[in-house]
Amino acid sequence: MGCLLSSNTGPGVQEAVLPTAPADGTSSASDWGQRDGVKPTWTQKVLCSxxxxxxxxxxxxxxxxxxxxxxxxxxGWRRIQNEIKVFKALGTHPNIITMHSSGLHEGSLYMVLEVVDPIGFDLDRLKNTYSFAGQTVPSSLMARIVLQLVSALGHMHNKNIIHMDLKTENVLVDGRHNAKLIDMGIAGAVGRRECLRAGYLAPELCEGIRPLSAKVDSWGLGVILHQVYQNQWKLLTNAGQVEMLPGRPATQRPMERPVRDAMFRLLEISPSRRWHLRELQDCEWLWESAVLESAALEAPEDWHKPAAGRDAARCVLRRCVSKLPMPDALAVHITA
Structure with missing residues (x-):
């Protein structure tokens, strides 16, 4: 039998115990959460791969x-197996994708997840929608999304689980501007030691020499802000040494001061100097945005679509006659 997380998971974790699938790929549906006997059906239509x-x-x-x-x-098997365990431990949260069921089919593990409309629209595509019009995501809209992510991560941390893989592609955004956190493939217990290397992962995760804390996810939120407003990110992780690439975190593109200040505090290399989620939630940017949103009767117009002014039209024309790649959001719209 395999348990959710390591044995040092601390109080408050709801451990979900799942069997390890046998080598021949056989297992009963009830082993994987189908105790009601209801099986999903699916088409050959691939939403994404x-x-x-x-x-x-x-x-x-x-x-x-x-x-x-x-x-x-x-x-693939191991990541989905980990996701199933984590989703079972987390239960439901309005800003975390919901897993309805899971199972085994023809030797492959599967999860049944809620559909977020529009399908496949993540924070990266939201950013591209504004970028294509020569604009950036409104700070008030980004504040709403970040606050929802703080709520989702707070729920995870209360269960003693950290996400560890935060980036724009792992945040879905629905038609009502609600965020849904996805991809629990490498999520794990607070206090574990892990060594994974990528240019966007937290430095302590890349080093792999110290117990991981919830501040790994603080770093991840900083990376998301950097991706949205600076469109880039990179750490140097060679030979076990982790350091910031020269010139990063970049501020070459204009940012509102409160947003920039929050990003810098989240992207501190040292976890001891990095903001906790509580400090982010109480910062000037998020606090003021929350007050303004609670007083508003409806979402601002620029949340629904970027303003198409003369400068935006010129930007579109320049992209169409140049060799610059089209943003994902536009490509999806054209091929739909």
Missing amino acids: GADKDIFAGTYQGKSVAICVSKSHGG
């Missing part, structure tokens, strides 16, 4: 769902 999993359109208990299927018994 990754290196270790495919996501299909499907139905479950009469509702439209997204079904995430592992591609092999290698990394």
